[in-house]
Amino acid sequence: MSPPSDFSESSGFPDSGEMFHTRKTIYSVSELTSKIKNLVEDSFPFVWIRGEISNFRMPSSGHCYFTLKDESAQIAAVMFRAQNRQIKFVPEDGLSIIGLGRLSVYEPRGSYQIILEYLEPAGVGALQIAFERLKRRLADEGYFDVRRKKPIPYLPGKISVITSPTGAVVHDIITVISRRFPNVRLEIVPVKVQGTGAEDDIVAALSLVNARADSDVIILARGGGSLEDLQAFNSEAVAMAIFSSRIPVISAVGHETDVTIADFMADLRAPTPSAAAEMAVPEKSDLLRRHRALEQSLLNGFQRHFEKSNQNINDLKNRLVDPRRKTQELWLRVDDFSSRLTRLTALCVRRDKERLGEFMRRLTSNSPRALVQKMKLKLDVNKYNLATNTTIIMRRMRSIAGESTIKLESLNPLAILRRGYSVTRSLPDRRVVSHPGQVSLDQQVEILLADGQLVCKVQGKTHHGQEIV
Numbered sequence: 001m002s003p004p005s006d007f008s009e010s011s012g013f014p015d016s017g018e019m020f021h022t023r024k025t026i027y028s029v030s031e032l033t034s035k036i037k038n039l040v041e042d043s044f045p046f047v048w049i050r051g052e053i054s055n056f057r058m059p060s061s062g063h064c065y066f067t068l069k070d071e072s073a074q075i076a077a078v079m080f081r082a083q084n085r086q087i088k089f090v091p092e093d094g095l096s097i098i099g100l101g102r103l104s105v106y107e108p109r110g111s112y113q114i115i116l117e118y119l120e121p122a123g124v125g126a127l128q129i130a131f132e133r134l135k136r137r138l139a140d141e142g143y144f145d146v147r148r149k150k151p152i153p154y155l156p157g158k159i160s161v162i163t164s165p166t167g168a169v170v171h172d173i174i175t176v177i178s179r180r181f182p183n184v185r186l187e188i189v190p191v192k193v194q195g196t197g198a199e200d201d202i203v204a205a206l207s208l209v210n211a212r213a214d215s216d217v218i219i220l221a222r223g224g225g226s227l228e229d230l231q232a233f234n235s236e237a238v239a240m241a242i243f244s245s246r247i248p249v250i251s252a253v254g255h256e257t258d259v260t261i262a263d264f265m266a267d268l269r270a271p272t273p274s275a276a277a278e279m280a281v282p283e284k285s286d287l288l289r290r291h292r293a294l295e296q297s298l299l300n301g302f303q304r305h306f307e308k309s310n311q312n313i314n315d316l317k318n319r320l321v322d323p324r325r326k327t328q329e330l331w332l333r334v335d336d337f338s339s340r341l342t343r344l345t346a347l348c349v350r351r352d353k354e355r356l357g358e359f360m361r362r363l364t365s366n367s368p369r370a371l372v373q374k375m376k377l378k379l380d381v382n383k384y385n386l387a388t389n390t391t392i393i394m395r396r397m398r399s400i401a402g403e404s405t406i407k408l409e410s411l412n413p414l415a416i417l418r419r420g421y422s423v424t425r426s427l428p429d430r431r432v433v434s435h436p437g438q439v440s441l442d443q444q445v446e447i448l449l450a451d452g453q454l455v456c457k458v459q460g461k462t463h464h465g466q467e468i469v
Contacts, residue, residue, distance in 0.1 A: 029110075030107070033105065033107045033110055034107065036105055037104070037105035037107060040103050040104070040105055040112060041102065041103060041104055041105070043103075044102065044103040045102055046100060046101070046102050046117075047100075047101065047102070047103065047114070048098065048099070048100055049068060049075075049098070049099050049100075049101065049114060050070075050096070050097070050098050050099075050122055051068030051069055051070050051074075051075070051096070051097065052068065052069055052070065052094065052095070052096050052097075053066050053067070053068065053091055053092065053093055053094065053095050053096075053097060054066065054067045054068075054069055054074075054093050054094070055067045055093070056091055056092055056093050058084075061081065062081035062084060063078065063079065063080050063081050063084070064078070064079040064080075064084055064091060065077075065078055066091065066093075068097075068099075068114070075112070075113065075114055076111065076112075076113035076114070077099070077101070077113060077114050077115075077116055078113055078114070078115050078116065079091075079099075079115070079116040079117075079119060080115070083116065083117055083118070083119075086118075087119050087120075088120075088129065088130035089120075089121060089129040089130050089133060090133060091119065095121060096121070096122040097119055097120065097121055097122055098119075098120055098121075098122045099114075099116040099117075099118060099119045099120075100116065100117050100118040101114045101115050101116035101117055101118075102114070102115055102117070103115075128227060130234070131227070131234050131261070134234065134236055134239075134261060135261060135264065138236075138239060138261065138264070138265070139264070143239070143243055143264075143265060144264045144265065148243075149267045149268070150248040150267045151248065151267075152217060152248050152250065152267060152268050152279070152280070153216045153217060153248070154282065155181075155281070155282060155287075156184065156215075156216030156217045156280065156281065157184070157185060157216055158184070158185040158186075158187060158214060158215045158216055159177065159184060159185070159186055159187065159215065159216065159217050159218075159219060159280055159281070160187045160189055160209045160215040160217075160218045160219070160247075161173055161186065161187065161188050161189065161218075161219045161221060162189045162191055162202065162205045162206065162209070162218060162219070162220045162221070163188070163189075163190075163191065163193065163219075163220070163221040163222055163273070164190065164191065164192070164193045164222060165188060165190035167223060168223065169221050169222055169223050169273045170188060170221075172273050172274045172277070173186075173219065173221060173273050173274070173276070173277045174186060174188075176274050176277035176278055177277045177280065177281055180277070180278065180281050180282070180283050180284060181281040181282065181283070181284045182284070183284070184281050187215065189205045189208065189209060191204075191205045192232075193222040193232065193233075194222075194225065194229045194230070194231070194232060198231075198232035199231075199232045199235045199237055199238055200237075202220070202232060202233075202238050202241070203237050203238060203241045206218070206220075206238075206241040206242065206245055206249075207241065209245075209247060210244075210245055210246055210247055213246070213247075215247055216247070216248075217247065217248050217249075217250060217280055218245065218247050218248070218249045218250065219249075219250045219252060219270075219273075219276050219277070219280060220233075220242070220249055220250070220251050220252065220253065220262060220266065221252040221253065221273040221276060222252075222253055222254070222273075223254065223255075223273070224254040224255035224258050225254060225258075230253060230254060230258060230260050233251075233253045233260040233261065233262040233263075234260050234261045234262070235261070236261075238261070238262055239261045239262065239265045242262060242265040242266055243265055248267045248268070249266045249267050249268075250266060250267070250268045250269075250270055250276045250279060250280060251263045251265075251266030251268070251269050251270065251276075252269075252270040252271075252272060252273040252275065252276030255271070255272060414450060417448070417449060417450035418450040422447050422448060422449050423447070423448040424445050424446070424447050424448075425445065425446045425448065426438060426439050426443065426445055426446075427443070427444045427445060427446055427455070430446065433445060435463075436461040436462065436463050436468050437461075437463075437468070439458050439461070440458070441458055441459070441460070441461065442457055442458060442459075443457070443458050444456070444457055444458075445457075445458060
């Protein structure tokens with residue numbers, strides 16, 4: 001195969017002379033990117049792709065941005081908000097998916113990406129994942145808590161059955177209820193139980209029955225089927241409608257092995273529609289037998305009560321005492337209490353008199369006039385003692401003051417100066433001079449005398465008789 005005419009044989013690149021002399025087509029970055037965008041989008045309008053999600057993020061706009069990767073490559077992926085609402089699971093990092101989308105080039109960054117229109121988990125059904133995620137979320141939020149369940153009435157006056165009007169389910173429920181308790185009113189609320197619109201029908205039926213408020217219990221029923229067939233009973237809207245119902249709800253969806261979100265949310269779950277009918281109403285014949293047994297037990301109880309009451313009356317009648325004897329006993333007790341009261345009163349009066357006499361004697365001995373006389377005598381003694389002690393103290397203090405005056409006079413520096421002594425201070429710092437080394441020759445000194453001071457100049461210095469220069 002011969003090389004192209006515009007490439008040199010030696011290097012594989014266009015010859016330099018030809019490169020600069022042949023006619024060139026020059027693209028701007030925008031033009032080149034636009035051509036690549038058109039080429040990619042025209043070549044791959046829609047493609048199926050498999051990969052693992054990483055770097056998943058969802059900003060406030062509601063669009064999903066993530067990367068799809070496998071062992072050796074990766075591609076940026078986008079899924080807009082309108083498509084996000086249609087997926088039945090929550091994408092997350094590490095989840096393998098299969099998606100349908102179209103390739104596109106994002107011109108501002110010059111990168112290519114895939115815009116996904118459809119997304120499903122790889123290897124696992126989307127409905128099953130959606131079921132498990134909704135079940136886990138509702139359980140975590142406490143909607144399946146037993147304490148939130150409403151009790152089922154023992155004998156309802158009216159039962160509303162929400163189900164398809166055709167098929168074996170409604171026939172089985174009517175047959176079982178009619179057999180067990182024919183007097184119960186039964187209302188059939190027809191709805192679609194699968195396919196488009198089934199979810200809205202069930203929610204509307206639950207709202208209608210609660211708005212009428214004339215039913216005692218609701219049976220939500222349908223026959224068995226695949227996960228897709230039971231999808232309406234696995235929806236969050238139906239689950240919330242069951243939870244919001246003021247009337248207790250019995251769920252009877254599918255066969256015994258089928259489990260739906262409605263079963264977990266209902267106040268009671270029945271394995272089959274026929275079992276739901278049996279749970280809703282008791283057996284009338286059993287109630288009649290129990291009624292007759294209770295009636296007979298009540299009659300026997302009344303009979304025993306009357307017999308026991310008559311026996312008690314007879315026993316009380318025999319134990320009843322003659323009123324006259326009882327009155328005499330009471331008179332004797334009254335006389336006894338009267339005599340005891342008289343004796344106690346006299347004793348209390350005597351004791352009070354004795355205490356009063358004692359108080360009078362003590363009051364006389366503590367007469368205010370006698371106390372005043374005692375206090376006057378005590379006051380005179382205290383005045384005498386105060387005057388004597390004051391005189392002694394004054395004499396002692398005068399003696400101490402004289403001694404202190406003599407000591408102070410002997411220690412007074414002026415007295416020492418008057419005896420001919422003087423104090424020499426160096427100038428200008430006015431420090432007391434006690435040694436010749438503290439002043440220098442020709443330095444002025446101040447000599448303090450008893451009646452003045454002298455300012456002199458040092459002409460010479462000696463220390464222990466030796467002259468100091």
